[in-house]
Amino acid sequence: MARARGTDGSLLASLPWTLLALAFALLPHVPYLPAWITAALLACAIWRYSIEVRRKPVPPALLRASLALACFLGVLYTYSTISGVGPGSALLAIMAALKLLETRQRRDQFVLLFIAIFLVMSSLLREQYLWSLPYLVVGVILIMTAWLRTAADDLEPLRRSLGTSSRLILYAAPLALAMWIFFPRIATPFWAVPIDTGTAVSGLSDTISPGDISALSKSDAVAFRVKFDGVVPDPRDRYWRGLVLHRFDGRTWSGISEPRISSGALKNIQTAGEAVQYEVTLEPTRQHWIFALDIPYHWDLESTFLGPQHQLARVQPIDQRIAYKAVSYPDYRIDLELHPYRRGWYLEFPESRNPRTAELASSMRAAATSDEAFVRAVLKKFNEEEYHYTLEPPPLGSHPVDRFLFETRRGFCEHYASAFAVMMRAAGIPARIVVGYQGGELNPVGDYMIVRQADAHAWTEVWLPGSGWRRVDPTAAVAPERVDAGRTGAMFDGTAAAWGLGAPSRLLHNLVLTWDAANAKWNEWVLGYGPENQERFMNWLGMDDPDWRQMILTLVALVTGLTMLISLALMLRYRPPSRDKAAILYDRFVRKSGLKPATGETPRGFAVRAQRDSPLPADSVRSITDTYLDVRYGPPDPALLRRLEVDIAAL
Amino acid sequence: MHSGSPLEKTPLGKNAGRQALERACAALGGIILDKDRQIALALACLLARGHLLIEDLPGLGKTTLAQALAKVLGLSYRRIQFTSDLLPADIVGVSVFRRDSGKFEFQPGPIFAQLILADEVNRATPKAQSALLEAMEEHQVSVDGDTRTLPVPFFVVATQNPADQIGTFPLPESQLDRFLMRLALGYPNAENERELITGEDRRSMLESVTPEMTPEILTTLQQDAAKMHMSEHLVDYIQALVRQTRESPDIEIGLSPRGAQALAAAARAHAFVERHSGVFPDDVQAVFTAVAGHRLKPAGNTSFRSPAEMCQHVLDSVAIP
Numbered sequence: 001m002a003r004a005r006g007t008d009g010s011l012l013a014s015l016p017w018t019l020l021a022l023a024f025a026l027l028p029h030v031p032y033l034p035a036w037i038t039a040a041l042l043a044c045a046i047w048r049y050s051i052e053v054r055r056k057p058v059p060p061a062l063l064r065a066s067l068a069l070a071c072f073l074g075v076l077y078t079y080s081t082i083s084g085v086g087p088g089s090a091l092l093a094i095m096a097a098l099k100l101l102e103t104r105q106r107r108d109q110f111v112l113l114f115i116a117i118f119l120v121m122s123s124l125l126r127e128q129y130l131w132s133l134p135y136l137v138v139g140v141i142l143i144m145t146a147w148l149r150t151a152a153d154d155l156e157p158l159r160r161s162l163g164t165s166s167r168l169i170l171y172a173a174p175l176a177l178a179m180w181i182f183f184p185r186i187a188t189p190f191w192a193v194p195i196d197t198g199t200a201v202s203g204l205s206d207t208i209s210p211g212d213i214s215a216l217s218k219s220d221a222v223a224f225r226v227k228f229d230g231v232v233p234d235p236r237d238r239y240w241r242g243l244v245l246h247r248f249d250g251r252t253w254s255g256i257s258e259p260r261i262s263s264g265a266l267k268n269i270q271t272a273g274e275a276v277q278y279e280v281t282l283e284p285t286r287q288h289w290i291f292a293l294d295i296p297y298h299w300d301l302e303s304t305f306l307g308p309q310h311q312l313a314r315v316q317p318i319d320q321r322i323a324y325k326a327v328s329y330p331d332y333r334i335d336l337e338l339h340p341y342r343r344g345w346y347l348e349f350p351e352s353r354n355p356r357t358a359e360l361a362s363s364m365r366a367a368a369t370s371d372e373a374f375v376r377a378v379l380k381k382f383n384e385e386e387y388h389y390t391l392e393p394p395p396l397g398s399h400p401v402d403r404f405l406f407e408t409r410r411g412f413c414e415h416y417a418s419a420f421a422v423m424m425r426a427a428g429i430p431a432r433i434v435v436g437y438q439g440g441e442l443n444p445v446g447d448y449m450i451v452r453q454a455d456a457h458a459w460t461e462v463w464l465p466g467s468g469w470r471r472v473d474p475t476a477a478v479a480p481e482r483v484d485a486g487r488t489g490a491m492f493d494g495t496a497a498a499w500g501l502g503a504p505s506r507l508l509h510n511l512v513l514t515w516d517a518a519n520a521k522w523n524e525w526v527l528g529y530g531p532e533n534q535e536r537f538m539n540w541l542g543m544d545d546p547d548w549r550q551m552i553l554t555l556v557a558l559v560t561g562l563t564m565l566i567s568l569a570l571m572l573r574y575r576p577p578s579r580d581k582a583a584i585l586y587d588r589f590v591r592k593s594g595l596k597p598a599t600g601e602t603p604r605g606f607a608v609r610a611q612r613d614s615p616l617p618a619d620s621v622r623s624i625t626d627t628y629l630d631v632r633y634g635p636p637d638p639a640l641l642r643r644l645e646v647d648i649a650a651l
Numbered sequence: 652m653h654s655g656s657p658l659e660k661t662p663l664g665k666n667a668g669r670q671a672l673e674r675a676c677a678a679l680g681g682i683i684l685d686k687d688r689q690i691a692l693a694l695a696c697l698l699a700r701g702h703l704l705i706e707d708l709p710g711l712g713k714t715t716l717a718q719a720l721a722k723v724l725g726l727s728y729r730r731i732q733f734t735s736d737l738l739p740a741d742i743v744g745v746s747v748f749r750r751d752s753g754k755f756e757f758q759p760g761p762i763f764a765q766l767i768l769a770d771e772v773n774r775a776t777p778k779a780q781s782a783l784l785e786a787m788e789e790h791q792v793s794v795d796g797d798t799r800t801l802p803v804p805f806f807v808v809a810t811q812n813p814a815d816q817i818g819t820f821p822l823p824e825s826q827l828d829r830f831l832m833r834l835a836l837g838y839p840n841a842e843n844e845r846e847l848i849t850g851e852d853r854r855s856m857l858e859s860v861t862p863e864m865t866p867e868i869l870t871t872l873q874q875d876a877a878k879m880h881m882s883e884h885l886v887d888y889i890q891a892l893v894r895q896t897r898e899s900p901d902i903e904i905g906l907s908p909r910g911a912q913a914l915a916a917a918a919r920a921h922a923f924v925e926r927h928s929g930v931f932p933d934d935v936q937a938v939f940t941a942v943a944g945h946r947l948k949p950a951g952n953t954s955f956r957s958p959a960e961m962c963q964h965v966l967d968s969v970a971i972p
Contacts, residue, residue, distance in 0.1 A: 600967045602932045634928030635880045 017146035028123035044097035184548035242436035244309035250353025273331035293328035346430030361426035389479035446517035699920035701831020725862030729764035733775035739782035880929035
């Protein structure tokens, strides 16, 4: 290997741009990357820059190789795999950092910028928000600018680099649009991106343990959006059914972890009154549960079934945003008959736990005339006695229900639902907990409803002879406003507190709603442009039921046509380049001669020397010098410039 | 005066002027041996409408060059030998009282010619010198309150012996500035000197020289030379050179804006003589010593032995854009 030479500082002008482009490309990955990789990236960038400033040699090959191996093992150790979006982008990031350390020439910088383009694109595998597109455009412009500044022989003004890269993006935009519209979409993509399952998406958990410290999401993240076709149900009817929990071990409620099909479930529903029709756009949850208003009756989602406890679930987990239409009946009766075996499920109650609750339930049931009267009595107890609704309840011990009911008396929906269900079971009434969302905020901007993670809710269902499963929401008894008014008030307080504002801000809230409406449109029109929308659009264009071959042909024809059109426009706009090009070409000639012109040496003087001392043919030196002088100092003549280019290339 | 010349009958096309210039160049080269650079510079100086100062030891062909120029270019020619008793009136002329008409009548001096050879200009007193220099500047003379215009074109070729000879009045810097160029001829090489000794006498050769162009052609050529293409890069170069003369610690007084103008005009004319497509850096470098050498004042502690060396140093320290 050649001895390591010091860097000559020639990259000083373009290196900051390369670093900036890399940083911009990496920024969307940083929240997902392990901290050590971010730290390594920063360290490598600073290291490389200081090397350039101090004209030091880059680190030796052995050190670089061992660093690469160590980082590779580090990624393997952190993720225990190297495939998937997470480890993939981590590897890409770390390779970019290490490539910096062996960047000695322009060519290496180009490799870095290639990596940057790949990185900025790969962030789309994780999330495709509304702002992803502008970010992507800015990122690519930045990378192209870095590219131009690296490639420019003489440093051109920044404005021109930025202008050139923006123009390139502009030329590419029609092609991108054509490809986006016409590239055949198929329902099941033939490439599968391994989704990063390591990072949790906020959603409902499969179990609830009210004894544990509050894990309730206060997140304003959108769970799903709903567009109603007709009447919007009252806030008190907005119960979005998710999963049902029926197993209780004295502390934790759990349900069926895998979705099950129950052929009889639909038969056991009796409906009355008006149906509610709506379309839900569900954000990915990585779970199987499909949310629908109590109680769903029709839905148009494939491989989705109603389980034995009337919970909707899809066989494949929801890894991508999906939209489905559903019809629900707010007025319903389910399971008028309860199989004795099932009945056992809903009465399960560990005797050793929560003895005081069992005792209280027994005495209250004895005092009540009927099951209905007992239910009312318990709700009345919650309503009239000192029970408080709070999102930050104190932790509970080993008899969580006892402690909650008799001591702390503070909690949120899970606590009340759990306590209520336990009391019902203790009194011999079948009961279960339903987890889902309650409420939702109507967005006037887009005329749809937003249901957020903070709307997550738990309520109970009790089975009473003659009326089947009846929904009872004990939280409503404690904090009626939580259910009646929706969560708008509560959210106001949360948002204002999070922003450090004392008073709720209407303006801010309106901004939030507008932004959400824009996001919804983005999801609907851009991200939602799948096979069906594409087919609809093609039909609208007059292509009846095109197969993918036709579409590819259309795409190729369109892209070719657009390219020719853009090229034609560029050709018509073409102006002969400024004669600075001549200087660039002449520099190339000087480099080929292997000699260095002295300060103040004229091209003619240099030519005399080059004819004598350089291996270049004397005739070419003479004619190139003459042409160069004419191009650079004579009147403008594009033909001469081309001749100079050809002559120098021929050397 | 050249009414019999066939030149007047040929149309003054571009090529005619160009060919006349080539022939003039060749004719001058036949008389002044081995001085092609100086001939090109002298022609460039005249094409740039500038005056020429030739400074060298006696006997190196200064006078011959001036006479040859006048002859070849077809200009009316007068010679003024500058001596210490020369009076301004001896240059510009006097008004003489005519008895028969009872009026004063102006007798034009030798200045009223197209090409003046001011021989040994530093032998005359400053008073006489300034009469000449004012005529050069104004292209007109004032005698007894009347302003009289000098002929067009009007060139002064002055010769000067180096100042260390006895009995001279060296021209002050401000007046040296009036000359576009200062040339030194130098000794001929051995072969050419031999030819000078054995060959035909230069004076008799001059007798047989025929004019190669007319003043009209010369005026056209001057106009063409002034239109020579000068690119932005070359303007940058001239500016850089001028800045270097002002900023160099070896030079006390750098080039004035008029000096920069002179440099540009001379470079244009030189490029024209050399038939370049535009003004090349080589043109600037070729005229730089001649144009700047007599305008720069070296600093007191400088180590340069000659103005030429100082100018070369400036050229060597400015990059060509």
